[in-house]
Amino acid sequence: MSQPGLTDIELISKILQGDKALFAQVVERYQNYVFTLVLRFTDNREDAEEISQDIFVKAYRSLADFRGEAKFSTWLYTIVRTSCITFLRKKKLDITSIDNERTFLQLENQESGFKANVIEQKSRHAMVNEAIRLLSPDDAQLITLFYKGEQSLEEIGRVMGLEPNTVKVKLHRARHRLKEKMEKYFSHEIREIQGN
Amino acid sequence: MKYVRYRGIKVTNFETTIMEPHIQMEERLWDYIDGLSSPDEKSAVETLIARNIEWLRKYKELLNIHQTMQEAELDAPSLRFSKNVMEEIARLQVAPATKTYINKNIIRSIGAFFLTLIAGFLVYCLGQFKWSGSGSSSSVLPRYDLDLDAKMRTFNWSRIFSSAYTSVFVLVLVILGLVMLDMYLQRKKQQSAT
Numbered sequence: 343m344s345q346p347g348l349t350d351i352e353l354i355s356k357i358l359q360g361d362k363a364l365f366a367q368v369v370e371r372y373q374n375y376v377f378t379l380v381l382r383f384t385d386n387r388e389d390a391e392e393i394s395q396d397i398f399v400k401a402y403r404s405l406a407d408f409r410g411e412a413k414f415s416t417w418l419y420t421i422v423r424t425s426c427i428t429f430l431r432k433k434k435l436d437i438t439s440i441d442n443e444r445t446f447l448q449l450e451n452q453e454s455g456f457k458a459n460v461i462e463q464k465s466r467h468a469m470v471n472e473a474i475r476l477l478s479p480d481d482a483q484l485i486t487l488f489y490k491g492e493q494s495l496e497e498i499g500r501v502m503g504l505e506p507n508t509v510k511v512k513l514h515r516a517r518h519r520l521k522e523k524m525e526k527y528f529s530h531e532i533r534e535i536q537g538n
Numbered sequence: 539m540k541y542v543r544y545r546g547i548k549v550t551n552f553e554t555t556i557m558e559p560h561i562q563m564e565e566r567l568w569d570y571i572d573g574l575s576s577p578d579e580k581s582a583v584e585t586l587i588a589r590n591i592e593w594l595r596k597y598k599e600l601l602n603i604h605q606t607m608q609e610a611e612l613d614a615p616s617l618r619f620s621k622n623v624m625e626e627i628a629r630l631q632v633a634p635a636t637k638t639y640i641n642k643n644i645i646r647s648i649g650a651f652f653l654t655l656i657a658g659f660l661v662y663c664l665g666q667f668k669w670s671g672s673g674s675s676s677s678v679l680p681r682y683d684l685d686l687d688a689k690m691r692t693f694n695w696s697r698i699f700s701s702a703y704t705s706v707f708v709l710v711l712v713i714l715g716l717v718m719l720d721m722y723l724q725r726k727k728q729q730s731a732t
Binding site: 357358362363365366369370373374375377378381390391394395398399402403404405406407466467469470471474485489490495510513514517518520521524 | 564565568569574599600603606607608609610611612613614615616619620622623624626627628630632633634635636
């Protein structure tokens, strides 16, 4: 039975008591968040869907380990990160660091394709999502966690193993790089937005 | 003198104006937009935005990006996604919490066991050094006989196993082993009772 008013903690508590069907609500609530984060790593919808499904299965299996000390989205992100890294290691893709030049090369090579695609999708949202995809996976994750995961700098720091101040500096840099990408590839759309 | 935070360092307003002014402006504005500025810094930035056209232009530009990112929609998986997950978990059960089956005492005992083992080997190895240097040598380093192969062949193993140190070491290992076995059996008993 659907219980939309329940908080994450209440939902999880009921699931742990045996109401397995309620996990569908958890999935509904976080599927876009998880799927978007995974897409930041893989950039392939089929792979992203498979990994996201696996993430929710893992989350369900280890639900008893969620102690409610952090937000559920924070806990879920730790599974997202490890699952994505494991998946990409299996595929032998290089995703280890934001400073990794090969990652940038892979992304730069995709830019012309994205640009062509975005000419057709002129919406503001599509433009931002495409610009985020042009960033390195770490930058894209950071921006998604901050804006869409509604995570504080402390929470992001905890899951990424960084000091909050370092997260802040990285976030500044990520946004700066995003701004550069937007100016480089979507200057026309930006002018339209600013004109509105 | 009025101080502000610049990259985690307390500096004067004068100092900040000579340090990478463009980057500093962006960082201060992002902190302001994110609501991370202190009340003093907040009012300082507000004054700058109100009085300086360059600050106002940059503020509007960053605010635009901020709002666009806030409004950006998340990607959605296929419509069957939720059903697929539920079908997958239908045949699974929630695993017991890690803390219920990882007993800290067992981990401590295992740690103590290995520490004792390492300490025992260290004591034994140090015992093999010839600590007294030759009369003419001024070296303070211990001299170690590298002719191990010949030594091993003529080594009297019974001397090691009859020494008091070895007996104590073996005794400690046996006690630790018994403690761990006891913990394991108690746990088994509890599990079979529930």
